Amino acid sequence: MFSQAEENYIKAIYALDTKTKKGVSTNLIAEKMQTKASSVTDMLQKLSEKRLVIYKKYQGVQLSTKGKKIAASVVRKHRLWETFLVNKLNFSWDEVHDIAEQLEHIKSEKLIDELAVFLENPTHDPHGDPIPDKNGELPSIEKIILATLQVNESGICVGVQDSSSKFLQFLDKQGIALGQKITVIAKEPFDDSLTIKIENRELSISQKIAHNLYVQLK
Amino acid sequence: MFSQAEENYIKAIYALDTKTKKGVSTNLIAEKMQTKASSVTDMLQKLSEKRLVIYKKYQGVQLSTKGKKIAASVVRKHRLWETFLVNKLNFSWDEVHDIAEQLEHIKSEKLIDELAVFLENPTHDPHGDPIPDKNGELPSIEKIILATLQVNESGICVGVQDSSSKFLQFLDKQGIALGQKITVIAKEPFDDSLTIKIENRELSISQKIAHNLYVQLK
DNA sequence: TCTAATTTTTAGACAAGTCTAAAAATATTT
DNA sequence: AAATATTTTTAGACTTGTCTAAAAATTAGA
Ligand SMILES: [Mn+2]
Ligand SMILES: [Mn+2]
Ligand SMILES: [Mn+2]
Ligand SMILES: [Mn+2]
Numbered sequence: 001m002f003s004q005a006e007e008n009y010i011k012a013i014y015a016l017d018t019k020t021k022k023g024v025s026t027n028l029i030a031e032k033m034q035t036k037a038s039s040v041t042d043m044l045q046k047l048s049e050k051r052l053v054i055y056k057k058y059q060g061v062q063l064s065t066k067g068k069k070i071a072a073s074v075v076r077k078h079r080l081w082e083t084f085l086v087n088k089l090n091f092s093w094d095e096v097h098d099i100a101e102q103l104e105h106i107k108s109e110k111l112i113d114e115l116a117v118f119l120e121n122p123t124h125d126p127h128g129d130p131i132p133d134k135n136g137e138l139p140s141i142e143k144i145i146l147a148t149l150q151v152n153e154s155g156i157c158v159g160v161q162d163s164s165s166k167f168l169q170f171l172d173k174q175g176i177a178l179g180q181k182i183t184v185i186a187k188e189p190f191d192d193s194l195t196i197k198i199e200n201r202e203l204s205i206s207q208k209i210a211h212n213l214y215v216q217l218k
Numbered sequence: 219m220f221s222q223a224e225e226n227y228i229k230a231i232y233a234l235d236t237k238t239k240k241g242v243s244t245n246l247i248a249e250k251m252q253t254k255a256s257s258v259t260d261m262l263q264k265l266s267e268k269r270l271v272i273y274k275k276y277q278g279v280q281l282s283t284k285g286k287k288i289a290a291s292v293v294r295k296h297r298l299w300e301t302f303l304v305n306k307l308n309f310s311w312d313e314v315h316d317i318a319e320q321l322e323h324i325k326s327e328k329l330i331d332e333l334a335v336f337l338e339n340p341t342h343d344p345h346g347d348p349i350p351d352k353n354g355e356l357p358s359i360e361k362i363i364l365a366t367l368q369v370n371e372s373g374i375c376v377g378v379q380d381s382s383s384k385f386l387q388f389l390d391k392q393g394i395a396l397g398q399k400i401t402v403i404a405k406e407p408f409d410d411s412l413t414i415k416i417e418n419r420e421l422s423i424s425q426k427i428a429h430n431l432y433v434q435l436k
Numbered sequence: 437t438c439t440a441a442t443t444t445t446t447a448g449a450c451a452a453g454t455c456t457a458a459a460a461a462t463a464t465t466t
Numbered sequence: 467a468a469a470t471a472t473t474t475t476t477a478g479a480c481t482t483g484t485c486t487a488a489a490a491a492t493t494a495g496a
Contacts, residue, residue, distance in 0.1 A: 005482080035484075035485095036485065036486085038486080039485070043483080046482090046483095058490090058491060
């Protein structure tokens with residue numbers, strides 16, 4: 001069907017597309033994929049031939065309907081595999097990304113269908129990211145950045161903005177995990193740091209941390 | 219580490235090596251891998267450079283110690299994944315090979331270790347083939363071809379010689395499965411067909427079938 | 437608006453893995 | 467032991483995906 005390289009480009013465009021509303025730029029893709037702009041241009045031309053993207057020279061690129069379906073299916077596989085690794089094989093959430101990057105390219109519709117059933121059709125992966133369904137639809141929950149909560153407001157921790165190993169390990173060390181209730185006790189105007197209550201502990205977190213955590217209001 | 223192509227060649231040589239005692243020929247590898255002899259030669263030269271095989275022009279090829287370790291590790295992964303698909307995801311034994319061909323190339327030592335634990339360290343895959351341990355050692359059981367049993371002898375069905383979908387589906391249809399006790403009731407000298415008793419049913423199987431089933435004597 | 441900086445594309449090269457066709461080595465027959 | 471047949475290797479080409487360096491287009495600045 002499609003090569004791993006093609007799927008990776010499609011996935012990168014999909015991820016960048018949601019953030020910027022207009023066409024995704026060559027350089028942005030190059031940066032995301034740790035590659036050179038000229039390589040990106042080459043691939044965009046191939047993907048355009050195959051009608052997976054809409055591409056006009058110098059004008060950036062957008063996924064076609066077909067491209068979007070493929071992207072969603074790859075993301076679905078990535079997140080289901082991450083869920084498998086954490087829920088069934090005792091991996092921690094900071095170890096699974098690179099392995100899922102490989103597993104997401106395995107070709108077998110039945111495999112992914114059965115995996116989803118085995119995992120009891122999860123809607124979110126270990127990082128709180130939504131898992132597209134078979135039709136590519138995302139379950140939408142209204143999550144907001146923790147930093148936007150007012151003092152005395154609280155929410156359930158449901159996701160991370162940054163899912164790098166470094167950040168995830170930091171959260172582990174601080175005892176912060178998905179599903180926990182977080183209440184903002186105080187906000188420090190000087191550096192925008194927050195004092196929060198979590199699992200009956202009080203804890204101060206920097207503005208940067210508060211911008212990388214998602215909470216859901218009840 | 220090693221590319222999928224390299225791993226596939228190594229695995230093919232490993233499989234052919236056990237059958238023929240001397241060096242494996244270029245043509246044999248080409249046939250097994252559904253490729254051309256010239257492609258095989260190219261690859262053998264690369265593998266030789268990397269010290270994974272011992273290769274002398276026109277003299278056939280053998281795995282080095284390093285090559286054997288890699289082969290065993292790929293076979294281990296292949297068979298563990300097949301076991302996973304059958305035992306956990308409800309695949310039948312005739313559906314798993316092609317998917318395992320892909321999964322066997324996923325790079326992560328922890329993944330395969332945890333998978334083995336999750337599956338409770340199986341020693342044989344769904345086709346009765348032995349799963350190499352972490353050190354590449356094979357559990358040896360003494361299995362013999364069903365056709366070699368004498369009349370009134372019996373054994374437990376423990377493996378297949380041919381593991382093509384066609385044959386496996388045929389066995390399903392006949393109600394023959396691993397673990398069942400098979401007793402030879404009669405042998406027909408005319409066409410070497412066998413009448414066997416299996417699970418209280420009597421059944422006639424051709425010489426060809428009898429040569430593709432392994433049994434273990436008690 | 438015209439020039440300068442930045443972004444994007446093209447041109448040409450390279451590595452991996454494959455193929456066909458031809459040459460070389462080995463094996464088999466007579 | 468030659469002649470013939472078979473196997474194996476080489477030579478040259480092609481595809482995919484990548485890169486560097488240079489050219490072209492776009493954007494930003496004075
Ligand atoms: Mn991930
Ligand atoms: Mn994730
Ligand atoms: Mn198999
Ligand atoms: Mn098998």
